[in-house]
Amino acid sequence: xxxxxxxxxxxxxxxxxxxATVSRALRNSPQVRPETRARIQSIAKELNxxxxxxxxxxxxxxxxxxxxxxFDETGRGQAQINPFFLSMLGYITRAxxxxxxxxxxxxxxxxxxxxxxxxxxxxxxxxxxxGYGDYRTYKEKLDALAAAxxxxxxxxxxxxxxxxxxxxxxxxxxxRQAAHHLLKMGRKRIAFLGNTTRRCPEFADRYRGYVGAHxxxxxxxxxxxxxxxxxxxxxxxxAVNSLLDSGQAxxxxxxxxxxxxxxxxxxxxxxxxxxxxxVSVVGFxxxxxxxxxxxxxxxxxxxxxxxxxxxxESIVGLIEAEPVKSTLMEPTLVVRASCGGQRL
Amino acid sequence: xxxxxxxxxxxxxxxxxxxATVSRALRNSPQVRPETRARIQSIAKELNxxxxxxxxxxxxxxxxxxxxxxFDETGRGQAQINPFFLSMLGYITRAxxxxxxxxxxxxxxxxxxxxxxxxxxxxxxxxxxxGYGDYRTYKEKLDALAAAxxxxxxxxxxxxxxxxxxxxxxxxxxxRQAAHHLLKMGRKRIAFLGNTTRRCPEFADRYRGYVGAHxxxxxxxxxxxxxxxxxxxxxxxxAVNSLLDSGQAxxxxxxxxxxxxxxxxxxxxxxxxxxxxxVSVVGFxxxxxxxxxxxxxxxxxxxxxxxxxxxxESIVGLIEAEPVKSTLMEPTLVVRASCGGQRL
DNA sequence: CTGAAAGCGCTTACAG
DNA sequence: CTGAAAGCGCTTACAG
Numbered sequence: 001x002x003x004x005x006x007x008x009x010x011x012x013x014x015x016x017x018x019x020a021t022v023s024r025a026l027r028n029s030p031q032v033r034p035e036t037r038a039r040i041q042s043i044a045k046e047l048n049x050x051x052x053x054x055x056x057x058x059x060x061x062x063x064x065x066x067x068x069x070x071f072d073e074t075g076r077g078q079a080q081i082n083p084f085f086l087s088m089l090g091y092i093t094r095a096x097x098x099x100x101x102x103x104x105x106x107x108x109x110x111x112x113x114x115x116x117x118x119x120x121x122x123x124x125x126x127x128x129x130x131g132y133g134d135y136r137t138y139k140e141k142l143d144a145l146a147a148a149x150x151x152x153x154x155x156x157x158x159x160x161x162x163x164x165x166x167x168x169x170x171x172x173x174x175x176r177q178a179a180h181h182l183l184k185m186g187r188k189r190i191a192f193l194g195n196t197t198r199r200c201p202e203f204a205d206r207y208r209g210y211v212g213a214h215x216x217x218x219x220x221x222x223x224x225x226x227x228x229x230x231x232x233x234x235x236x237x238x239a240v241n242s243l244l245d246s247g248q249a250x251x252x253x254x255x256x257x258x259x260x261x262x263x264x265x266x267x268x269x270x271x272x273x274x275x276x277x278x279v280s281v282v283g284f285x286x287x288x289x290x291x292x293x294x295x296x297x298x299x300x301x302x303x304x305x306x307x308x309x310x311x312x313e314s315i316v317g318l319i320e321a322e323p324v325k326s327t328l329m330e331p332t333l334v335v336r337a338s339c340g341g342q343r344l
Numbered sequence: 345x346x347x348x349x350x351x352x353x354x355x356x357x358x359x360x361x362x363x364a365t366v367s368r369a370l371r372n373s374p375q376v377r378p379e380t381r382a383r384i385q386s387i388a389k390e391l392n393x394x395x396x397x398x399x400x401x402x403x404x405x406x407x408x409x410x411x412x413x414x415f416d417e418t419g420r421g422q423a424q425i426n427p428f429f430l431s432m433l434g435y436i437t438r439a440x441x442x443x444x445x446x447x448x449x450x451x452x453x454x455x456x457x458x459x460x461x462x463x464x465x466x467x468x469x470x471x472x473x474x475g476y477g478d479y480r481t482y483k484e485k486l487d488a489l490a491a492a493x494x495x496x497x498x499x500x501x502x503x504x505x506x507x508x509x510x511x512x513x514x515x516x517x518x519x520r521q522a523a524h525h526l527l528k529m530g531r532k533r534i535a536f537l538g539n540t541t542r543r544c545p546e547f548a549d550r551y552r553g554y555v556g557a558h559x560x561x562x563x564x565x566x567x568x569x570x571x572x573x574x575x576x577x578x579x580x581x582x583a584v585n586s587l588l589d590s591g592q593a594x595x596x597x598x599x600x601x602x603x604x605x606x607x608x609x610x611x612x613x614x615x616x617x618x619x620x621x622x623v624s625v626v627g628f629x630x631x632x633x634x635x636x637x638x639x640x641x642x643x644x645x646x647x648x649x650x651x652x653x654x655x656x657e658s659i660v661g662l663i664e665a666e667p668v669k670s671t672l673m674e675p676t677l678v679v680r681a682s683c684g685g686q687r688l
Numbered sequence: 689c690t691g692a693a694a695g696c697g698c699t700t701a702c703a704g
Numbered sequence: 705c706t707g708a709a710a711g712c713g714c715t716t717a718c719a720g
Binding site (some may be wrong): 004048049050051052053054055057058063065068081083086087089090093094097102103104105106107116117120121122123148149262288289292293294 | 348393396397398401402407412425427431434437438446447449450451460461465466492493606632636637
């Protein structure tokens with residue numbers, strides 16, 4: 001017995017009950033007598049019936065969908081999504097599925113009003129924001145989101161007077177661990193690659209950690225070895241080239257992301273320098289690529305699985321009006337060959 | 345002027361027109377007088393109004409959403425999604441956005457009925473299937489999809505009597521190019537790593553190309569150098585170890601995916617063999633990692649951007665009842681350092 | 689435990 | 705060019 005597009009009314013007719021009872025039975029309402037419920041469910045299954053989500057959503061004002069917004073200001077229209085954030089997708093989707101939510105993907109560049117449109121159009125109940133963005137333009141969007149009563153959580157730094165909840169790692173600690181390790185390995189002239197302007201608060205925090213580790217070790221960070229770089233491989237290459245061209249000596253590099261670190265490694269190798277023999281390199285993120293480059297990259301790992309799960313739990317908490325708080329996670333240093341040493 | 349959750353009726357009241365006219369104006373109907381339309385649209389904008397997609401979808405039986413189903417039989421529950429397929433996500437999302445469709449992500453493992461549920465529940469208008477799957481179990485799902493009148497397209501081989509449309513590359517040609525190149529480089533004992541059972545028709549095709557290139561060169565492929573391996577790095581490592589342990593000499597490897605090739609390279613290097621000095625390696629896919637390993641991996645590139653766009657165009661074509669045909673794309677060899685030579 | 693009824697917010701023939 | 709009305713397929717008070 002097949003019906004083209006069965007509705008709950010079709011099930012009702014077949015089961016000899018009202019459409020309301022079908023609806024209750026399918027939602028496992030305890031109000032429905034167990035035998036009735038079983039009969040209805042078996043008919044539904046046989047007809048390959050699934051509740052029409054549009055209709056249900058229209059009634060309940062719930063889409064059971066979370067929109068995942070990926071943005072990347074430094075991307076400059078590049079088609080590839082930053083692999084670090086992409087690698088979170090599996091965990092996020094899985095965590096959402098466990099809570100019975102679907103994930104809708106959106107890329108920032110595509111929509112002007114992405115930040116409001118999804119929830120206002122009832123396509124999603126809330127948003128997860130993922131990316132290394134320009135904090136200045138970013139802040140405006142967040143304020144607009146808050147003003148429009150949109151529920152959202154951010155994977156990123158926890159910042160004063162920023163609306164919404166954040167899940168992020170302790171970037172100061174991460175920067176400190178990276179620099180501390182290099183200093184312990186005997187490196188004294190550690191270049192810092194990364195943009196620390198107000199645009200990138202997480203990178204600025206990583207820099208603060210880098211400085212903190214120097215202070216603790218009684219070593220003065222060398223201002224001339226600090227180079228601005230946004231999160232692109234090419235900019236890591238350029239940063240190293242400009243350092244080498246400047247003639248400033250350095251024996252290590254702490255790059256604010258793995259992407260930059262990998263570019264830096266390429267440039268060093270192209271100029272005939274050995275890693276870690278001549279220069280040690282440490283990155284940040286531990287993206288999948290980090291363990292595959294040669295030498296394997298020492299880096300500060302963010303626990304993306306935990307972060308992904310927290311992001312989903314938080315947004316679902318907001319949707320379901322439960323108390324939710326921001327989470328600060330402790331990153332961990334992963335020592336590999338690029339800084340030439342065992343963990344101390 | 346702000347209204348909590350404005351509806352088209354609110355706009356109508358403010359504009360002094362009927363709700364029907366608001367609906368028409370917002371969909372840019374030419375029936376509506378231009379001035380009226382402009383007035384309505386400006387009010388809508390001011391109120392931050394967006395059409396309720398549930399309501400619209402309920403009326404039109406259209407969700408304007410495509411479900412993207414990622415599966416990976418060899419994944420064995422691994423959390424990470426195959427990076428090759430993941431790298432298509434950006435292109436797919438972008439192509440879909442251009443046609444005004446959203447992308448819903450789903451992982452195969454999460455749902456038993458994934459193949460039918462999405463369209464039946466009106467959450468998506470059609471499906472895109474992505475992954476290297478076990479064709480046997482896979483075929484059942486496809487038949488079920490077809491039986492349920494679900495619209496879908498597959499990224500994969502074009503196979504006789506398989507329901508649905510496929511977008512895929514000419515795997516025979518790809519395998520031929522890989523082996524041809526190695527033979528031209530003077531390699532005679534080319535190991536083949538990959539599963540060529542009926543489970544993996546695309547890999548079997550790549551093997552056919554490998555054999556074809558041998559035939560054309562008058563070289564006999566060596567049966568003992570053919571090793572089964574599913575698409576996991578670890579299995580590439582194991583395949584090479586078993587080859588080395590077997591004592592069979594070989595001077596090149598053609599691995600059926602980059603993932604396997606990268607595992608193979610790791611194993612070779614761990615055993616002290618030089619690439620390409622002792623053994624040349626060629627992979628398949630050109631995933632992002634391929635150009636970052638050392639030595640950089642020569643591989644057969646599938647044009648994922650084109651494939652992504654075709655997939656989206658095809659599924660949208662099916663949804664909108666336009667004629668759609670399967671596409672076979674020609675892959676191209678990308679020569680890098682791992683096979684030690686310039687393109688011939 | 690079940691049913692009749694209202695209503696979620698749209699789109700679209702139909703009528704003018 | 706515009707409006708009144710029907711209806712998409714559900715969920716959920718309300719009544720019994």
